[in-house]
Amino acid sequence: MEDFFQHVINGVSLGSIYALIALGYTMVYGILQLINFAHSDVYMVGAFAAYYSAQFLGISEAPGISTLVILLASAMIGCSLLGLMIERFAYRPLRKAPKLNILITAIGVSLFLEYTAQVIFGADPKVFPTVLKDSVIVELGGVQIKSLDVAVLAITLLMMLALNFLIYRTKIGKAMRAVSTNVVVASLMGVNTDRIIAFTFIVGSSLAGVGSVLVGMKYPKIDPLMGMMIGLKAFVAAVLGGIGSIGGAVLGAMIMGLSEEMVVGYLSSTYRDALAFGILIVILIFRPSGLLGKNTVEKV
């Protein structure tokens, strides 16, 4: 039983990291109907931005809240600049092109970032700076609640609340929702759609930046290909919850994180990657637009 609760805690912690990355996928999809394959590499660049700024400031070996904040800020800034550039130079010229072309472009951008990172940062893994001391905060009948898990969960919750506020309580959030409902009508109502799309990329990318620091904190090894698998799983989580839906992304990510942790705990860790897709396929067959996705009616 204690094992079970321990797995739940680990699963929630993993799930919240997936959620941060899945949100980036789902927001871009909601607005552009584009699977932004480059998102997983934006996340990777975030980890490197944090790594190099820690090196530059000499805080690689100084765990503490201030380090955490500095690293989060640098990863978020690095990611949002990159996201903005990708949107401006790769996706904007293709706004009116067929969807598949934009998708291939996204894959191209993703490959470009991966291989450029291998050239610039080197292909060998680097050790991420220690951000927080990993200590057991509470122990409840054999279940350990560690400071890292608490920090991951707290930061994720904070980000979700901020995102929720941004989307549902601010003017720019209203504009985002309008663009995602109907681009043409939104632009007729005086919304500068290009600017809103760029802003969406900034928000999504900086969430990926937060995710990268949290992952680096928990699993301190970063390399240029680190985004591939986690990006794929976060994307699966977004589809699982119903792509385009913010709540769905979080729900899907939690399901993914928990089930993955359970498989690793009780079955075999080699099947963890297959499981993610297994769940996805089962859910999509019964609910073709995801758990919380809107069922679109086909009009002739």
Add this chain to the structure above:
Amino acid sequence: MKILLQSMKTPLITFLVLLGIGLFIDIGVNAYIQLILIYILINMILAMSLNLVNGYTGQFSLGHAGFMATGAYTSAYLSTLIPVPAGGLQIFSFLLFAVCGGTMAALAGLVVGLPSLRLKGDYLAIVTLGFGEIIRVVLLNTSAVGGARGMYGISGPTDWTLGEWTVSKFVTGYSHAIFWVLVCFFTLWRLIRSSHGRAFLSVREDEVAAESMGVNTTQTKVRAFVLSSFFAGVAGSIFAHYANYLNPSSFSFMRSVDAVIMVVLGGMGSLTGSIVAAMFITIVPEALRPLQEILGVDIRMVIYSLSLVLLMILRPKGLFGTTEITDIIQWLKRKMSPGASR
């Protein structure tokens, strides 16, 4: 010129011509380039077969590598059960393996296609991606085929003698690959121009209209998917026997992406476009190798990915769009002929 074009329409003559070219290559070219050539042929089959699903039927599959893996492993496993005879008979055993591998992949395609082809667009893409990954993970965990270590020493083509001639390993493998490229090309080419083919096209153009015209859209999609998986399995079989080594990691998501890139680059719905794109995509990374020696860093893939993005921005319909090379030749002929009325 005209006779050449006419004769290219006959599979047998094309086969003999390409075989003759193969004999030349065997004498004049080293093993490295021969290997790349075989890879080009394999990629051609992959690209053409995926074009049937992604280009002609308008669906979006991202799991082609999974079917290729199914074919490759089936075929490699069979070759451990049935020994490959020496001499000229080996060609027949490779043909048999390819057919079995393809059939197995087609079965996998049926199992995957039946439930998932009800989905549309990106959802379909991600489900096929998922199936592809599941096939790979299952192979990774099956110790009968080597698991993560991979499968070594798969019997491949060997040198054999025909009278006083020695038929080299390359010519055997090459003729096998060429055979399947032509089977794939002519099957698809003629299929697309048949009534079944028009059903595929109608599903791509407008599913609702197709359905109201009496086309069973789900069945049509599954048919395209199964046929496409068959050829992917064949490609896998050729790959397994020529490389003599299989590893689950060579059938990752990236290989599916490569296949999609070839289809889009060549033009969705252009078989000859797929062929040209398969050559291009296989050759470019290899051709950029000298650059790596000059600069000391591996920027091949950087250039490759950058050119991909630029190509999509500058030439969004791919190299050929939906036209074929033959259309272009005919257009040129019309332009060049004196006294053309148009």
